[in-house]
């Protein structure tokens with residue numbers, strides 16, 4: 278899997294007397310096999326726009342998005358998206374929701390339910406296969422969303438603030454879960470978050486974005502998720518000196534952006 | 539707040555949120571497990587409904603029993619029951635009550651079925667395609683607010699006084715609300731649900747079949763309920779012309795002979811059928827879309 282974004286920009290046209298919004302300008306980003314890129318930045322700096330660009334929901338105003346050398350021309354099963362909320366289908370139970378992608382791809386019911394059950398247990402949802410999704414807690418719904426994105430075995434997993442709605446404890450557990458799955462499945466992940474700590478802990482690379490126009494202002498390589506997967510306890514990683522130093526540095530950048538805006 | 543001597547005592551006396559008939563407007567009580575807090579209008583209504591019906595019946599019985607109004611204007615509840623038994627046994631204008639009822643239900647449900655078969659797909663198509671919306675929106679919006687009685691003469695001129703113009707009249711009154719409801723229902727799916735389906739490689743057709751249609755279902759069912767209501771409303775108008783059978787016909791011709799009890803009896807039969815069907819639809823709704831409003 279190789280993703281390359283070359284000098285991409287997105288301008289939302291003016292509407293109802295508002296000025297056009299330059300949501301992204303001059304974005305260059307490459308992403309290789311088994312990378313975990315985290316995007317961080319003030320609200321409105323274009324993170325979701327960048328994700329939509331990669332997902333193929335949006336075409337760049339200029340520049341190009343290449344996936345394995347081919348221009349992205351629309352959404353596809355090789356890139357699955359996990360949304361912040363509202364993306365499950367309430368008329369389907371948990372198993373059918375998880376199997377939804379496979380159903381769309383025409384996989385027969387026996388095989389797709391077997392695959393679904395595998396991912397349901399991977400995300401710790403055993404026993405809830407037949408539950409209606411609206412009767413689940415927010416954290417469980419989010420795990421259903423992640424399981425659903427994984428069943429189609431995408432090369433690239435796109436997550437837009439997937440853990441934003443969770444409480445601190447569930448959130449930390451979900452972070453570890455996602456990292457475990459990432460290690461096991463060797464997928465590439467593009468992950469948006471508002472939490473600096475989450476960003477540093479999860480990613481192999483961090484991009485910090487700045488608003489108006491949205492652009493990548495800083496890039497960091499991150500060692501922390503490897504340390505966690507190497508056996509170090511999550512809290513210990515997050516409390517280590519280099520983690521805290523980097524966290525403060527990134528926070529400073531973001532606060533400076535907020536003030537400039 | 540409370541240490542403001544000018545405002546607080548007076549304000550509190552006027553709108554004390556804890557007491558008074560409108561306290562439910564101020565604050566919601568915690569719900570039972572399984573219900574969702576703050577859902578508008580949630581709660582049991584059955585006992586109040588029974589009480590409301592009983593009160594109305596009692597008031598009706600009282601005014602007739604005391605002789606406050608003449609039976610010509612308001613016959614007693616007993617007279618209605620007697621009339622019902624009488625017409626049930628002897629028929630009205632040589633046609634049995636059952637036959638009147640079946641003819642009318644046939645007209646209404648026939649028109650309703652037809653309106654659903656055509657209106658729901660058309661409404662969905664209007665929601666999905668700007669071209670189809672552009673074509674069909676003006677005519678539907680144009681005829682929708684016109685009272686069926688106004689175009690009844692046209693129906694008769696064009697389609698004669700037979701069954702066609704009757705069913706067509708009812709059909710038209712059901713068609714618009716059903717089509718517009720289905721059209722609005724298309725908008726119910728969250729954009730994330732649609733995007734999720736596309737990101738699994740779904741075709742446009744699959745997105746419609748697996749995301750847009752199911753999420754439109756609650757609104758379509760509501761539109762059907764509203765639509766059949768319009769159908770019953772139009773029934774009497776449809777049976778005004780050259781009908782020899784039907785509940786609407788029965789009510790109209792009874793009124794010409796000042797048989798008030800038959801009129802009221804007919805009205806109650808129509809209402810009872812319409813209400814039973816609505817209850818059935820609500821039951822279907824609970825079975826088919828238990829997730830309605832819950833996500």
Ligand SMILES: Nc1ncnc2c1ncn2[C@@H]1O[C@H](COP(=O)(O)OP(=O)(O)OP(=O)(O)O)[C@@H](O)[C@H]1O
Pocket residue numbers: 289290298299300318319320321322323324325326327491
């Ligand atoms: N459909 C749209 N039409 C016009 N402008 C848009 C549209 N979507 C986003 N924008 C603008 O583009 C900019 C970037 O939006 P985007 O949603 O990508 O931000 P974000 O970084 O995801 O923010 P958040 O963290 O709040 O989700 C914002 O200024 C926003 O107002």
Ligand SMILES: [Mg+2]
Pocket residue numbers: 324325326437
């Ligand atoms: Mg966003």
